[in-house]
Amino acid sequence: MKSGYHGLEALWHDLFWEAEEAPGELLLIDDYLQDKDGKSLYVGSGSGRLLGPLVEAGHELTGLELSSEMAALSRERHPSAEVIEEAWQEHEGRYSSILIPAFTFQLFPDPQKQLQRLREQTDHLYLTLFFPWAELSGDLPQNQWYFDRGIQLPTGEEGELETRHRIKEQTGSLVRKHRYTMRSRSGEIVRQEETEQRLRFFTDVALKNLLKKTGWAVKKEIYNLGDGEEDDLIYVSTLHLTAHEIPT
Ligand SMILES: C[S@@+](CC[C@H](N)C(=O)[O-])C[C@H]1O[C@@H](n2cnc3c(N)ncnc32)[C@H](O)[C@@H]1O
Known part of the structure; x- marks a missing residue:
């Protein structure tokens, strides 16, 4: 599932x-x-x-x-x-x-x-x-990647989360893609993964x-x-x- x-x-x-x-x-x-x-x-x-x-x-x-x-x-x-x-x-x-x-x-x-x-x-x-007020009001851009949050990993690398969303008003759904990127201390991409969620609101x-x-x-x-x-x-x-x- x-x-x-x-x-x-x-x-x-x-x-x-x-x-x-x-x-x-x-x-x-x-x-x-x-x-x-x-x-x-x-x-x-x-x-x-x-x-x-x-x-x-x-x-x-x-x-x-x-x-x-x-x-x-x-x-x-x-x-x-x-x-x-x-x-x-x-x-x-x-x-x-x-x-x-x-x-x-x-x-x-x-x-x-x-x-x-x-x-x-x-x-x-x-x-x-x-x-999702921020998504519905347009405070967050639709259909384009934006920086969401960053974390410092316990191992020293950086974890970055970017998000891209789409609103489907007829069904009351927010389709949200997440792109997770792990970067080395020097900024190189070590690992990158994308996920997608459909959230009802x-x-x-x-x-x-x-x-x-x-x-x-x-x-x-x-x-x-x-x-x-x-x-x-x-x-x-x-x-x-x-x-x-x-x-x-
Ligand atoms: C937003 S996270 C919240 C996790 C936890 N409640 C917390 O606050 O730390 C949603 C969690 O629900 C699980 N999940 C999603 N759909 C599920 C389902 N149909 N049955 C059981 N768990 C599900 C996901 O794997 C994920 O771990």
């Missing part, structure tokens, strides 16, 4: 998150899990960046990860955290709650079908979604309609990971959802 992370994208995933200035999601999830009894599932648990500390803090949480490279990193870095290596779409099970942080839900095709399926697996869903109204239709009620909504002012643009929305009756 295309949505799993591989190669440099998997290897550098955590380093790019560390270089971000944005606040993390760990405390939000830790808080969410406080009143959940029984086993919860973390979909797209990646390298264990959040899963590891949550399990180490005593939460009854299992990771589910499609990419074998990400799952291997997770087991190596956080051996106490169980990770099932499987696509969520093929995973069966019933859980106290399901967590899908860090925009992973937006990688899944057919969101309506996925929300219905989630409804069969749990009554409590934690979802974090992002809205939703306006607030469309999302609320979709949730209602699929039997989810919004219990709580946290904007921009709890950071910033009340009237800031909402780039990231974290939803606490509970199962409710599907309207007839």
Whole structure:
């Protein structure tokens, strides 16, 4: 399946998150899990960046990860955290709650079908979604490569991420290509890889309609990971959802 992370994208995933200035999601999830009894599932648990500390803090949480490279990193870095290596779409099970942080839900095709399926697996869903304001407003150029972020690798080389995106408004999708380049200290290219992701995005109204239709009620909504002012643009929305009756 295309949505799993591989190669440099998997290897550098955590380093790019560390270089971000944005606040993390760990405390939000830790808080969410406080009143959940029984086993919860973390979909797209990646390298264990959040899963590891949550399990180490005593939460009854299992990771589910499609990419074998990400799952291997997770087991190596956080051996106490169980990770099932499987696509969520093929995973069966019933859980106290399901967590899908860090925009992973937006990688899944057919969101309506996925929300219905989630409804069969749990009554409590934690979802974090992002809205591509910078891409939609034209702040980031469409159809051309731009420098996104750079990191210093622990081995001394430099890691560079360039991005190129396209908006497909009819389907509410952002098609994003990433080009990862590893450069030696003298600037020569050592390794280069490209990946492509298709991310669904939703306006607030469309999302609320979709949730209602699929039997989810919004219990709580946290904007921009709890950071910033009340009237800031909402780039990231974290939803606490509970199962409710599907309207007839
Ligand atoms: C944006 S990353 C987030 C990783 C992790 N949640 C974090 O915040 O560090 C998305 C992760 O979801 C995984 N993934 C994508 N599609 C998946 C699927 N269908 N089932 C399970 N995992 C999936 C990817 O391999 C990747 O590790």
